[in-house]
Every structure is written in structure tokens, then in C-alpha cells.
Amino acid sequence: MGVQFISGSVGKTGSKKMLLHALSQFGSCHASQRSFNNHIGVPISLAGLPQHADFAVQEMGMNAAGEIADLTQLTRPNIAFITRIADSHSAFFASTADIAAAKAEIFQAIEGPSIAILNRDDAFYAMLHAAAIAAGAKQVISFGHHPEATYRLVSITDHEAGMTIKACLAGTDCVFELRMYGRHLAENAMGVLACVAAAGLPADKAAAALVDCQPPSGRGQRHSGIYNNCKISIIDDSYNASPASMAAAFSSLAATPPHIMVLSEMRELGEATNSAHAALAPQINKLAPRIVIAIGSCHACDVGQLGSIDHCCCRQRY
Template sequence: MTPLWTSAEAAAATGGHVTQPWQATGVSIDTRTLQKGDLFVALADVRDGHDFVAQALEKGAAAALVTHVPEGVAADAPLMIVPDVLDALGALGRAARARTAAKVVAITGSVGKTSTKEMLRAVLARQGKCHAAEASYNNHWGVPLTLARMPADTDFAVIEIGMSNPGEITPLSQMARPHVAMVTTVAAAHLASFESLAGIAEEKACIMDGLETGGIAILNGDIETSQILQDRAKALGATQVLFGETAPDWVVKDVRIAGDVTVITAVGDGVDYLFKLSVPGRHFAMNAVGVLAAAEALGADPVAASLDIAAWVPPAGRGTREIIVTDMANDGESLELLDDAFNANPTSLAASLEVLAASTPADNVGRIIKGRRVAILGDMLELGAAEVAMHRDMAQNEHLKSLDLIHCAGPLMRNLWDALPEAQRGRWAETAAELVPQASQLVDAGDVVLVKGSKGSKVSLIVDAIRKLGHRRL
């Protein structure tokens, strides 16, 4: 196997001291997922990665990136010693970016970053060698790690960049040096760290700061802060391509949610497109059109991409749909579970509620006989001073009003629960964990069930509890 890094290349990139020559075929920061031949990067997080170097070497790591020889590790073990491990990882990322001729796209947005990254991976992988992070590695260590893992012969690279505080995106964009920068949307997320939606838009616009000369900005033309994004693109001299229902370049003409799929009609660069996604969701449809625009900007074939995008399905916890068979002996004794438990803000919640409202429950199964549309909602976090009102006001959402039953978990979601009509009000608990033992009473066969909340609300515990009611079938 061709090495990803030799000790000489890594030392040249980082200025580190190598104790003995080595070759690595991958890069890892976690001994639990480390593969034989990986370079283990001893980052300091909740635990100091140096505490796991001996274990990494025992598991077959080719070498370890460290600031010193850890206790219990021989002085002549395969190490690269540097002053700062995170800085060295960044240096590896920049070196990996410098040595490749890949076309690079960087993606950010308040909602849909990871799903859009995966859509792009799915379509670009059909047209060349595509590299992208396996998870949501979009922060100060995730971006350099993704870059450091990129093979030199990559054709396309998809880099997700996120933020929670001001000033985080620019250095990561400058590290990635994208040819194309995409902003999926700007919504009320991380408002605890920003004074306004405009402030979030200004930070998201920083995805363009690292654009290569002649770079292209793929921007959502529908959102109220789109002009902020466009002004930044103009100031940087980037070519702008706008997508959305009101956009001039890639226009979303029609979105139809039909059962398990979304059918999309769009016009891009004078070409008519009719394609589908294998998952319901208007928000997915909007980003899919942006994906076609980005594919074209990268030099890929957008027509082929429109056909290949049907193979994409959301990552776990981001809108995945599955059937839970509650009684194998009785035909139809099942419920449909929409697992969207990884993230939540008012914009993404509204999109998920639209999907749930368009679903079709099954009648004449289960103990209740009539199938229901059921939402189990956890707190939306990091929304700032208006968080109480944002939760309460979701009671006025038109799609939520069409649901049969709404269960809530968390102190913030209590505000929505209190605002619900009595007929819709299900159970409320202070924590998601308290609802877990009640899973069998929350839902029934025939129901379509949405579980959604911020990751910190831990509503994924309820997802797991519902899965345990039966047999999972995708």
C-alpha cells in the first residue's frame, strides 16, 4: 500500500524530530478506531492523547505524533516529536493540501453541512477519487485531520467547516484553500455567541476567505441574510452562483414530498433537471440543488450528479428513516421512525416537522387502531436570549399543528409543551432519560415518529429505546 506519510515527509512539514524512520498509511486521533499502519496523533482533549501512545503502538500504529516520549514508551519507539501536537497536525493538513491537485470544496452553514457534504461525496465519488471526512470533523482539529488524511492523488475533496464562536472559520478556510465555497443556509444557531442573525451570516461568509484565485461561491439566495454573503463574495472577487427558489442561477422550481422520496424540479445554467432524493425533506432538496451547482463549479458533470444523488441517504441521527417491526407475527405491526436526534434549531425543526406532516401513518394496527404523526422533541440549545420564545413559538408552526401528538423533553421544551393545545399534548419530562422507560407508551404500531433535538438534549436515548421495542428494518 502506498504510504500516506513517510517520516521524512512529515518531518519536513512539521519540523519535528523523528526517532526512527516510519511509513504511515493513515492518521488517527482515537485508539478505539485506530487501524494498523496509522500515525497516532496524541491530541490533548478530555484526556491527554499521550496517555494512549503505548496502546496505539501495541495496536499497530506506525508511529505517534507527540511532544515528548510518554511514560511507558521506549525512547527508540517510532515517534515524531514536536513542540505542539495540534500545530503539527495543522502543518500536516497544510502540506497535504499543498501536494494535491484535487479540486476542493468547503461547506458551511447553520443547517445541513454534514448532509450536504455527504451528498457531494456520493456524486463526486462517481466521477473521480473523492476524499471527505467520515464524520462531522469540522472544527479546529477536525479540518486539519481531514486534510492530513487526504491522499495526494485525490481528484475531489469535500471539507466541512463549522463554528460555534466568532473567528473560527477564516483560519480553517485558509488552511483548506477551496476552489469552491458553499453556504447552505444561515439560521438561528449558536446565537448564544452572536448578537444577531447578521452576525452569524458574517461569520459564515468567512468560508470564502480562503478561496483560491478565481474561486466560486455557491450561496443560498433565499435567506434574509443572503446579501451579507454576496457582499463578502464581491469584496473578495469571487464568482457568485446563487441557488434557491428565488435565485437567478440554480432555481428550485418545485419540490414534492411523496412518501419516502423527494422529487425536485430545477433549472441550472439553462438546463432543466428532474431528479429525486431517496429521503423526504424540502431542506434536503434545497441543498441538493446547491450540490449540483457545486459539482458544476468543481468541473464535474451536474447531469450525472443529478442521477447519482438518489443513492445518497442521510447519516445516522440526521433524518434517517427506518421501520421498527413491533410484532413479527402480525403483518403491518410496525412503526416508522425518523431519527433526527443529532442537531436542532428552529429552522431545522420546521423542516423536519414538514416531513412528518407529509407522512402517512397506518391505521388498523396496534393498540390505538388509528395511526398517528408523533413528534418527540428535545431542547434546542445555544439559541441565546430568545431561546424561551423560540421554543414557545414553535407551537404556531403550521406543520406542527397538523400532528397528532407531541412529547417534549427538557426545560426549554417545557415552553412549547405548555403552549400546545390539550389534544396534542403528550408527555413532558425534565430529561430525555426520564422518557426512556415510557417508550412503549409514547408510540404505537402504525405511527410515524420524529425524534429531534440538539445533541446535548440526549434525545438519541429515546431513539435507541424505540428501536428496542422491535426489530429494525431500513
């Protein structure tokens, strides 16, 4: 059985769903349910692992150093995939570098002809690469937009049904469709295809299959309808929020104005809470939404900078 682990500050669950869908084209694949990625969820997922599964995909999260090291001892993956390092859960860490070091614990128990899949665009790529090699990884495969990425995102064309992606898969040109929206999902799809190739399977076949994959609940789902004879789309990205995921969500909106935004607070940011919310304002102003509805007192740091945009802020914590 091939055991693949996914970690990272953002994009874990969506990448897990894409990887489950891709690997299922080649055999029986088991993946952790929902966001079962902590000290409770991982053992539950392992307890449900079918005896004869060809592949196992386990999401792994943390909010403290040492947690991933403990979880990897239970599973001992042979492929470890880190999506991106960002300031999620920064209330529990002194720096983003400390978050990267905690994520790198995923390499401590990799076994056999182990492979690390890393985002070449990540600021901590060199650090993670060194950690993987030091832990005994036999190979590091990179993905992303970076010109040196092995699985490289060349271009994205947005359209009503999703995205057309041009990619270079280890030197081979490929064009495929995603029924999802946002550059971050396209980047993570490249990591998924790198995982497929690391398992010795054809990445181009997996890429073609991704057209049928839908995003998980609350992570960029798009719902369309008619209101007052006008076509509208509601994008549900409400599951969680961090500075990186907010930026990714805003980026996915750029091609489809006009907008009405409903924003909740970002939590677990510690001393960076006010500055992180204030940093949303220029991103919102660039999109020029018609209305912004901000829920939670932390948004007082950004709604005051929204210029002529109509907005309101509910200061009562929920």
C-alpha cells in the same frame, strides 16, 4: 485537486455527503469524516487527505467569530458553499447578522478561479454575495427556490421512497430522485449540483446519481417496520437541533400523518432559548400529532400551548 468547502448554520453534513457522492462519479473524492468541522477536526481531515485525490470536500463549522477565518488558512478552497444562515449557536453572537458575517469568513482565503455557491432564498444572500466579491471570488452561483436562482428548485413530489425533484439547472430542465425527505434536503441538493457544475462537471449526471445517496446518521434517516399489524416509520433526526432544523423536520412530516413526536431541547440559543421553544408550538399544532413527548425543561415554553394534543414534558435535564 479541487478543494470545496461547505459551511452554513444547518445542513452542512448532509450536503457534504451528497457532494461526496456526486463528485465520486467523476473521480477520487475525499471528504471530512462525520462532523469533523472545527479546529481539531479540520486538521485531522487534512492529515488524511490522499495525495492523488481529484477532489476534497471539507465541512467547516464554528461557534465564534474568527474560527472559520483561521480554518480557511489551512485549506484555501477554490469553491465555497454556504447552505443557509440561521440562529444556530446564537448564544455566542449578538445577532443573526453576526452569524452571517462569521460564516462569510470562508471567503477570506479562497484561491485561483474561486467560486462562491450561495442560497438565493437566504435573508443574508446580498450580504454574503458582497462579501464573496470583496474577498476576490470570480463568480457567485446561486441555488434555491427563488425565481432568480441559477440552480433552481421548481417542485417537489413526496412519495414513500423519498422525493421526485423538478429542477432547472442553469437553464436546463432536470428531474431526479432523492431517497430522503424534506424540502431543506432538496434545496441543499441544488447547492450540491451547483458545486458540481462549478468544478466543470455535468450537473445532470450528478443529479441522476443522487438517487443512491442516503442521509447521514441522525439526520432524517427513515426506518420502516410493522407494529401490531400496522406499518410504521421512524424518522431519526436526532443528531442536533436548532430553530431552523426543527422547522425543516416539521415540514418533512406534513405529508405523512399521523405522528408521534419525541422532541429534545435546542441548546446554545442564549437569551432566545425560551422564545425559540415557544415558537415551536404553532408549528406542532399545525401538524396535529397524536402525542408529543418533550424532553427537557425548556419545552415548558411550548407544550403548554399544544391545545388538545396529548403531551407530556420531562422537566429533569439530562
